[in-house]
Amino acid sequence: MSVQTTPGDAVVAANNLGLTFPTNDGDVVALSDVNLTINKGEFVSFIGPSGCGKTTFLRTIADLEQPTSGTLTINGQSPEAARRARAYGYVFQAPALYPWRTIAKNIALPLEIMGHGSAEQAERVARTMDLVNLAGFEQKYPWQLSGGMQQRASIARALAFDADLLLMDEPFGALDEIVRDHLNSELLKLWARTQKTICFVTHSIPEAVYLSTRIVVMSPRPGRVIDIIESDLPAERPLDMRETPEFLAIAARVREGLRAGHSYDEDHV
Ligand SMILES: Nc1ncnc2c1ncn2[C@@H]1O[C@H](COP(=O)(O)OP(=O)(O)OP(=O)(O)O)[C@@H](O)[C@H]1O
Numbered sequence: 001m002s003v004q005t006t007p008g009d010a011v012v013a014a015n016n017l018g019l020t021f022p023t024n025d026g027d028v029v030a031l032s033d034v035n036l037t038i039n040k041g042e043f044v045s046f047i048g049p050s051g052c053g054k055t056t057f058l059r060t061i062a063d064l065e066q067p068t069s070g071t072l073t074i075n076g077q078s079p080e081a082a083r084r085a086r087a088y089g090y091v092f093q094a095p096a097l098y099p100w101r102t103i104a105k106n107i108a109l110p111l112e113i114m115g116h117g118s119a120e121q122a123e124r125v126a127r128t129m130d131l132v133n134l135a136g137f138e139q140k141y142p143w144q145l146s147g148g149m150q151q152r153a154s155i156a157r158a159l160a161f162d163a164d165l166l167l168m169d170e171p172f173g174a175l176d177e178i179v180r181d182h183l184n185s186e187l188l189k190l191w192a193r194t195q196k197t198i199c200f201v202t203h204s205i206p207e208a209v210y211l212s213t214r215i216v217v218m219s220p221r222p223g224r225v226i227d228i229i230e231s232d233l234p235a236e237r238p239l240d241m242r243e244t245p246e247f248l249a250i251a252a253r254v255r256e257g258l259r260a261g262h263s264y265d266e267d268h269v
Pocket residue numbers: 021022023028029030048049050051052053054055056057223
């Protein structure tokens with residue numbers, strides 16, 4: 001399945017992308033024949049059951065895994081060149097903050113590694129902490145913050161070097177629903193303010209529909225894209241939009257795609 005686009009706008013372009021892991025129990029096809037173009041400023045969610053290759057796709061974009069077939073470019077470059085150019089920020093499932101560093105020092109760490117001067121570091125830390133509504137918590141340690149605040153700090157860390165592309169692997173999966181709702185609407189505002197391109201992995205249909213301009217439905221064994229759903233929901237999305245018929249219609253289509261992927265498994269396993 002592929003989506004046509006103007007060449008210059010493509011941030012991520014996968015063509016017949018495949019990735020097979022050799023294991024003791026035989027080959028695991030984590031990605032098979034993935035064709036997907038993600039344009040500048042899109043918010044694309046990846047949804048599918050465990051093992052369908054969502055994380056592997058993000059890790060391949062980030063040059064943490066190597067494709068075994070097909071091609072993948074980031075801003076027209078190889079993943080390796082994109083990594084060297086710091087083309088993306090990566091937010092992991094768990095906040096992964098260093099407990100011995102303050103929140104400000106955690107956010108500054110990649111900037112330190114990149115050799116930014118201390119004034120530049122301070123300016124960027126202040127700006128990104130403000131963006132995720134954490135101003136005032138600079139000198140706290142991770143354990144002094146709630147789970148949601150820690151996850152916001154890790155988003156700030158990914159934003160700090162101001163890459164245009166943000167890769168987010170189930171960042172809110174471990175949070176309770178109220179906090180998750182709040183962070184979902186915060187993330188949408190942040191996306192609107194920064195105009196970044198976001199690739200977002202989730203297991204939640206409402207989360208995918210609420211956040212995305214496009215939803216990529218994936219299925220396992222082999223990991224592949226089975227549907228790409230365009231959202232025509234307005235950019236302004238209050239949380240109660242999730243009860244509207246338009247929202248529920250998109251959610252139903254995602255659910256249908258997931259079900260179709262599941263029956264494929266039953267037929268072929
Ligand atoms: N390094 C590895 N070596 C061998 N197999 C791997 C490796 N990494 C991932 N896999 C396998 O590749 C498949 C895709 O894994 P991946 O983590 O991308 O799935 P996922 O959709 O992100 O799952 P989840 O929702 O559980 O995070 C799985 O079958 C997984 O076991």
